[in-house]
Amino acid sequence: MFRRSWFVCVAVLIVATAQGREMHDHGIPEKLGKVTFPISCDPKVQQPFDRAVALLHSFAYGAATQAFQEIAATDPKCAMAHWGVAMTYFHPVWAPALPPDTFAAGQKEMLEAARLGAATPREQQFIRALGELYKVDPGLEPAQRTLAYETAMGEVARANAKDVEAQVFYAVALLSNAAPSDKTHAKQKQAIAILEPLFRINPDHPGIAHYLIHACDSAELAQQGLPAARKYAGIAPSAPHALHMPSHIFTRLGLWDDSIQSNLASAKSAREHGDTMGRLHAMDYLVYAYLQTGRAKEATGVVDELHAMPPLDMKDFGVAYAATAMPIRVAVEQEHWADASAITDPQGAPPSVVAIAVWARGLGLARTGHPAEARKEAMRLGQIAKRLSDTGDTYWSVQTSVLADEVMAWSAQASGEAASAETLLTAAADKEDALEKRPVTPGPILPAREQLGDLLLAQNRPDPALAAFKATLTGSPGRAGALAGEARASKAGN
Known part of the structure; x- marks a missing residue:
């Protein structure tokens, strides 16, 4: 018996992210977005499973791991619960995507999911695809694993063309193999082609909005990601990462006030939920945005906050x-x-x-x-x-x-x-x-090209300096240093 949909909204706010696994009861509704991932396990774990997938889509990995483990404890025969735990150890747009210290744990969960088996062909396909990611073969490099997983998820998506989660997980698998050296953004554009139509139909799905932002996190595609950036924080405000992610697009477009507000909210939420890495990540983006708006005092204040924090895990x-x-x-x-x-x-x-x-x-x-x-x-x-x-x-x-x-x-x-x-x-x-x-x-x-502009100005060559500053602003709109350099070079060239 499958539920048609579930809006992830319960009475207790439980948020954890990539680092922290603390649970906090704030006495307010949890809001993580709308996810539907039907499974053949005990019907009473359907809602918790949808919630766990919603957490996964917002990279709340610690909370998602715990949620999937609780499902496995409730229904020991639920193979998809072990699939879910293994998926929390895969970080598709981060580096490394398969952290070495958790790979063995993920592989163990994958093997347990395969041992238990699944009742439906669709679930079996998800588990087989996972098997490509965690294949028991020490000779495989991580890039080979993620590429094999992408191929397998492509087959799952084609076999389940109307299944939203099959399409979404395929899209993020594509992003896991997007090479920083590919300035055509081929993988990102493939993911966008999948996600944009889904976003129109499923405007409250956390993964669709989240992965659109990641797919559009480049100078070429940032404008295309602005609708998702405007929406995501409202879809899943209980996830600190969802509060931060819009600032990736705001930064690309030079929307500094929007970035500041995004990261103030994210840093506050991450602090409340014990997520040190998420808090620092938001603080770094906040410092960057403050400096672009000439708010050096506020930027220094964030650094003072950093220095007041307990000792950090610098590994x-x-x-x-x-x-x-x-x-x-x-x-x-x-x-x-x-x-x-x-x-x-x-x-x-x-x-x-x-x-x-x-x-x-x-x-x-x-x-x-x-x-x-x-x-x-x-x-x-x-x-x-x-x-x-x-x-x-x-x-x-x-x-x-x-x-x-x-x-x-x-x-x-x-x-x-x-x-x-x-x-x-x-x-x-x-x-x-x-x-x-x-x-x-x-x-x-x-930026190196901004530095080149400064160097050329120091050599009394305003015209090529101006070209360097303009090129910097094409890739990084609104950068304060490049704008100031452009003004100096223009004045010197007249």
């Missing part, structure tokens, strides 16, 4: 990135180069995060007249880039090499080597422009 990439980036943004965006030169390495953080601190320090040294010391930091960035490349982390290796080129460029400029400085910074800008940013950040702390 967690999302936590470490935001905690490291925020104070660096405040220093560098305001050209407080002495402050930047005093930045210290974050202890225990991943190498790709340490690189940001090394870059800030090198940039500060170069811009305060210490080119030799700056070159040492650039050499260290080169070493970090090589180490990342050797471990297969191509994306962050390239990004770190961009940072190295930037520091070398400003060191060359400080040493009177203008031509070399321009060559290095142009190369950095070209490499940076060739890759999409990861969702972990609102954007480069200081």
Whole structure:
């Protein structure tokens, strides 16, 4: 017996996100959106299952895991409950999509779902697709697993053409394989083609709105994602991530006041629900938006809040990135180069995060007249880039090499080597422009092409500087530094 639909609204607010698993009773209705995922398990677990899927669609992974586990305890024969637990260990638009520390747990749940079997062909198809993601084959790389899962989910979607969840899970499987180097956004456009028609028919579905925002998180597609961004927070306001996600589109379009409001709400909600990573992620986007509107005092206030927090798990990439980036943004965006030169390495953080601190320090040294010391930091960035490349982390290796080129460029400029400085910074800008940013950040702390404009202005070349600033604004509308540089270059060229 299947329920036709269920609006996820109950008397207790229970929200957890990617990091936290705390449960809080606020005595107000929970609102997570409208999800319908019929299963053949005990009818009394149908509503809890729909709710668990709604949590999953808003990346409330901790709460979703607990919800699916409770379903399995209530109905020990429910294979789809174990499918659900395994799905919470798959983070399709994050990196890594299959975190190594939880892969074994996900695989165990997948095997249990397969052992129990399912009563309907549709459920069997979902479980078989999951089997591609967690196949017992140690020789498979994560990218091979996610690609095989995408292919399998495509078959599920075609076999269940009118099933909303089959289409939605296929769309997010496509996004899990969207390469940052693909500037045509082919996978994103495939997902959008699936999701947009569904959004018109299912305007309160959390996953559809959420995944549309992720699919449109690029300069090319951001405008197309604005309707979903305007809607998502209202669909699932009980999920802190849903309050934050619209700011990805607002940032792309330079809608800074909207971004500020989005992240104030998300940071507050995440704080209330013990989600440290979600709170820091929202705070980082908030600092970025404050700086673009000239609200340096408010940005500094967010950094003060960061420093007042208990000790952080700096081994967690999302936590470490935001905690490291925020104070660096405040220093560098305001050209407080002495402050930047005093930045210290974050202890225990991943190498790709340490690189940001090394870059800030090198940039500060170069811009305060210490080119030799700056070159040492650039050499260290080169070493970090090589180490990342050797471990297969191509994306962050390239990004770190961009940072190295930037520091070398400003060191060359400080040493009177203008031509070399321009060559290095142009190369950095070209490499940076060739890759999409990861969702972990609102954007480069200081875009390379914006820096190129500043460099060319320092060399008294306003016309090419103006072109560099205009190019920056095409990709990042409303950036304060590029707007100010554009005005300076225009005035100098007249």
